[in-house]
Amino acid sequence: VVSEYTVTVEAGEEDKVQIVLDNVSVTNSSMPVIYVKSADKVFVTTTEGSTNTLSVTGTFTADGTTNTDAVIFSKSDITLNGLGTLNISSSDNGVATKDDLKVTGGTYTFNCSGTALEAHDSIRIADGTINIEKSNDGLHAEDDEDDTTGFIYIKDGTLTINSADDGIHGTTVI
Numbered sequence: 241v242v243s244e245y246t247v248t249v250e251a252g253e254e255d256k257v258q259i260v261l262d263n264v265s266v267t268n269s270s271m272p273v274i275y276v277k278s279a280d281k282v283f284v285t286t287t288e289g290s291t292n293t294l295s296v297t298g299t300f301t302a303d304g305t306t307n308t309d310a311v312i313f314s315k316s317d318i319t320l321n322g323l324g325t326l327n328i329s330s331s332d333n334g335v336a337t338k339d340d341l342k343v344t345g346g347t348y349t350f351n352c353s354g355t356a357l358e359a360h361d362s363i364r365i366a367d368g369t370i371n372i373e374k375s376n377d378g379l380h381a382e383d384d385e386d387d388t389t390g391f392i393y394i395k396d397g398t399l400t401i402n403s404a405d406d407g408i409h410g411t412t413v414i
Contacts, residue, residue: 241265246272249316251279258283261292261326268311269298276314276337284312286324286346295329309354310336320368322346333358334375341381343368343397355380356401363410365394372401382411 245266251257257279266273273294276282286292300309310333312318319342320326320335326348328334333354335341341359347369350356356375357363360383372378378401382390390411401407408414 241267243267244269244271247274249274249276249279249282253278254280256281256283258285260285260287261290261322261324262287263290263292265293267295267297269296270301272296272300272308272311272313274312274314275303275308276316276318279316281317281319282314283319283321284326286322286326288323290324291327292324293327293329296331297329298331300332309333310358312336314338318342319344320346320348325349328352328356330354340364342366343370347371349373350375352376356403359390360386361389363392365392365397365399367395368397370397370399370401372399372403375401375403377406377409378403380406380409382409387411 312335314337317340321344330352334350334352334356336358343365349371355377356372391413392410
């Protein structure tokens with residue numbers, strides 16, 4: 241188990257980055273475990289047969305003017321994929337992005353006080369097993385500054401959502 245560690249991505253606006261998780265366990269008290277400051281796209285991939293746990297237990301600390309409020313926090317597009325398991329526990333949000341969030345495979349379990357999966361532009365699920373055991377909102381796609389974005393598309397996969405407020409919330413289209 242690794243404590244107080246953040247993987248920070250600061251790549252070019254056209255760069256694609258892949259982070260591979262292979263039986264890792266990381267706990268932080270106030271910062272995201274994965275923090276994408278810049279990149280075109282970031283892929284968080286779980287290896288086949290692996291079980292990975294990422295958690296933030298305390299109050300998130302802002303990074304300047306950026307309110308980092310998720311275990312995986314991204315200012316860029318982010319894709320969750322792979323053939324392993326990722327367990328996310330958070331005192332606020334699980335995965336949040338300022339752009340698009342995609343899930344194309346893998347098994348995910350969320351236990352969050354805030355939203356499990358949050359995106360400004362869109363959430364797109366093509367495959368995978370998503371278990372949201374506790375959250376305020378399960379899936380939430382909304383941009384407070386642009387009401388033409390914020391859609392959710394689900395093609396395949398299995399979703400189990402236990403939320404206090406909205407199970408699935410999209411501003412434009414679900």
